[in-house]
Amino acid sequence: MSLARLAAVLFAGVVACVVAHGEVAGASGQASLLDRVNRVESSIAALAVGPQTVKFNRDVRPILSEHCFKCHGPDEKKRKGGLRLDLRDAAIEALAPGNAGASEVMKRVTTHDLEDRMPPADAKTTLTPEQIETLRTWIAEGARYEAHWAFIKPERPAVPTVAQTAWPRNPIDNFVLARLETHKVAPSQEADRRTLIRRAYLDLIGMPPAPEAVNAFLNDPSSDAYEKMIDGLLASEHFGERWGRHWLDAARYADSDGYGIDNPRPIWKYREWVINAFNTDMPFDQFTTKQLAGDMLPDGTRDDVVATGFHRNTMFNGEGGVDPEEFRIVSIIDRVNTTGSVFLGLTMGCAQCHTHKYDPITQKEYYQFFAFFNNDDEINIDLPKPEQEEELKVARANVAEAQRTLNAYINDVENYLLAQWEQSLPTETRATFVASVQQGLMLPFKERHPDQEKAIREIFFKDDPEYAWRRADVSAAQSKVPWVPESMVLRKRTQPRDTFIHIKGDFTQHGEKVTPGVLAVLNEPAPSDAPNRLDLAKWIVDPSNPLTARVAVNRMWQELFGRGIVETENDFGTQGTPPANPDLLDWLATEFVRDGWHMKSMIRLMVTSATYRQSSTMRPDLLQIDPQNRLLARQSRLRLEAEILRDSALTASGLMNHTIGGPSVYPPQPDGIMKQQKVGRSWTVSTGPDRYRRGMYTFFWRASPHPSLVLFDAPDANMACTRRNRSNTPLQALTLLNEESCVEQADALAKRIVTEQPDDVRARIARAFELCLGREPRDFEVNTLMALLEKERALAPDEQSAWKSVARVMLNLDEFITRE
């Protein structure tokens, strides 16, 4: 195998972005599916376009990006015929602006001569007649270019006026309603209060409301009852858990190393840091800076250093025989790509092996970015409580002393005792040693291989009493060292490393030497003699950065509405989807910065909008014109995330342990899970209150994650995840029906309703609905459950078990596992 070939796939995944675009997903059976998607997309686009003329970013760039840039774009090496279409100056001759009839580009896309026709046959993409017309109009109108929207700093748009002035509650609604009015679509009515409080609880703290909270809200006559309820949730410490978990997806948080060995790792203190940051409403610029460079802040605290755990969440390969440098590089590449996708919404990974084919990111820039992360040591720091510090110091000193004594003894042995022992060894004893040791014993000390020497010493010390008691001293001293949590962090190296371009992404093939630097297409960095990680962080959160605020608000929006304003939340580049409502996105982004990057305020703005408060019920008219809810004429129904499913059932059943933070725990899981990875790990089920902690505290082994998490689409933590799937599978049904924890929760819920409503069957059912769904049951539901109870009373071993069936039904309902 050639090294070039190896290089091409070595780090893989992000390697080469030259897969023919425009080929639709899947086998031919799915062509019709994509046709449907395209029809929907174009009908929405048509709604949006109206009678205006062609716009480059909206209409033309997607065509060029999809069909032309691969060979006529930024990547010099792949450029064909010397033609570059992504810059007007370079393309002007071929375009002939204002004269489509004379345009070589038009000639090439319309010719019937297959030799000359663009895109060429082997590109496997074709332009539709509509796309060709768009190009013609654009060229006829002067072929005006615009920079890609996302690379231009957002300007705060004016809040649009609307006809239905009574509807908007804040500017978000004006932006949404303006579009709805253009398309003559009415917004949905506000959801009822029961739905609203359940939605807000699940979205903001990740647990359903208690019946008392629901009643208080229902009975609050004040005009700002909703806002008060929201403010209460934002002030709850569980808010940090709920939103911290979203962030941990992006941070690829896990409790183990990954790869084959998958050792456990101390990183839960970073999780605590994230929870606290949300709870204290740390502004997003600080939140970002601390995670990228908390160790380098001039007045940094120990907590700021813990924040750098963000980039210690990379995997680590502890397998024998690996080249440590290779996997150090793999980690840095992950840091670059994660920084790109999480903060900037860019697919930087495409530039690892070659200049990006679609976005203006050169390979050199990729390695300049890489250089920011190439100058760190990966260390663990101790995090004693203040009162532990002195005790720790003394105990550590004692260990050092005992170790020093032991070492002194070992050194003595080398010169004297060992030689004596060797001479006294009987031949028959020697014969029992492995061959390499026997050979070593025949050599003078100096000629022995270090491995031989080590093996010989081990044999000697094994039976040496003095060694044994000195060793015991060390152990005793060690046992007195108090346990203190540690955490994985980054520390800037004193000796910086050199960084080179890796030719074709192969770390063994060095190209040009580079120094740290940011992406030229975005904002100017502040001047610096030797830019470092802190400068990178400052550049990312500089208000002039066109991406950071947009990407951040877009993800908050995504969590609350089920889809980002930019649907491709990790790709704001030219291949990403354009924003469904660009003015709304830019208003939110500028508002976020203007308000001091406060995430709580931004989330509050979103959840207090009329847009958020709409009913999620599917309307027949919307099913026709906007089934994907891009216009936001309703809320979306969202299946709860894996952890929140657990939290909801623990809450409804009354089992929940509300403790915040701390090391990860081990709730029940089916036997055998820990055997599916190479190194068998134990899973000793937590007893007592730890058995009932929130889902986010379940110990996450990368090689064998808890099946309930995986089955309900929790990310695998192998790379940054900025959006979760929401799947719907039979294995999920089996889990909710039969998993030990789920059955235990049902049992507890049954006991709870029976105890709380001792006398009346209907009251018990009503109580179950209050606890699980925050509402009263409908007649059909009562009748169904009464009928079930009758059948179950005849079959179940006892009354409790019959009620358990009712409880199991409640915890399996679609409504229970859905945020309406």
Added chain:
Amino acid sequence: MNCGHSITERDALLNVTRRHFFQQCGYGLGALALGGLLGTTASAERITAENPLAPKQGHFPARAKNVIFLFMAGGPSQLELYDYKPKLQELNGQPVPQSFMEGKRFAFMDSFLKEPPKLLGTVRKFKQHGQSGAWVSECLPHIAEIVDDISFIHTLATDQPNHAPAKIFLNTGSAQFGSPAMGAWVTYGIGSEANDLPGFVVLQSGFRGIRGGAANWANGFLPSAHQGVPLRNSGDPILNLATPQDYTDERQRNVIDAVNAINGDHLDLVGDPEVAARIASYEMAYRMQSSAPELMDLSKESPETLAMYGVEPGKPSFAYNCILARRLVERGVRFVQAYHTSWDHHGGNTENLTNSLDDVTKDVDQASAALIKDLKQRGLLDETLVIWGGEFGRTPMGEIRDTVGRNHHIECSSIWMAGGGVKAGYAHGKTDELGFSPIEDRVHVNDFHATMLHLLGIDHTRLTYRFKGRDFRLTDVAGNVVHKLLV
């Protein structure tokens, strides 16, 4: 990985009409009489859902319907099993010619510095077998009997010299964790014909678990429905399959009926196709509760069949997994992967090329051959592609640990394929006389994937999924179908 980027696709899936749902979904909802349950016509018109695992047409007619991949985890030594090198035996103990080492990457490279490696000839006896005259060593007497039904590839090359990345690479076409496994790609492309079982099933046996664990059968960025489902050989065959302790089948059915009735009522109210899909999921879950135990129950297998595989009833083993694999494809499961571990023969006391190798070959030889014979007898071999191999090969030079073993080797390994449109009695590719490198018909992992997909009726360049702004493939940007292997 469950990091999702399929919103458009999923939404579109849900936009299928209800009529389509009944015709194609394969959820078997007919018996449930969804219409009756849901009541009004208005709601019935709104109900839409589709099973993401429903069988789909490929790009062209398939040669193989299903795949069984017998994965020998650790890297079986081709030089002890299939790739006969008399010259290597002749030069046993000689230093490796420098020309063979230059520019190559090996695991444990640092150990070479201590002691320059020497060539290692095998002590295993090789013989030619069958009409095809294929060389197979004494380690695999049963596989030697089926050489006329299979095709060897002696030149499979990978990019990854370490276990976990190499396994991930062979399984996903990418060494970076987070990509979909080939079984996930296949069910994404053409679905599965199994109504009551998952479309991609993973079986495990051997002395330890798999390096990389669940990442080897992950759905990656594909929808989670394509995740490989491990069938367990003790306890419940599928996670959480057993009803809770005090529940009979009837009681479980009562619970599911009530769940689905109330969900149906809710569907009327909210009109979300997801609710219809949920009802279907609960029905399939219920069916799996009987179909999976039926699958695992070997009591209807004849004593001759059990003896042919070497299955001891009730004892988990590779042989048991082989017979399960046949039963799975009989039931329409699209992709079965049966792992067997501990093929990493470096020369340590428990990983030597003598008795440690015997342990694993004895564990798999008879059952691997029996699977081919059994499929053939039942007329299933033509439509089932069987693959036997591991993540990389092993070096022609010895590695000295407690005894002499072999190191990881990425340049070439020997695997075999059978059935499903693959030639019978054929050997593809040649390595040099010492077994260092392919000299003829090199097959890269990407080519192997392309060929496997081709046999399933899928054009590997057209099976794509858009993620992070580009269209990903199992074969990334490479891969050529190995036409010489095809019938």
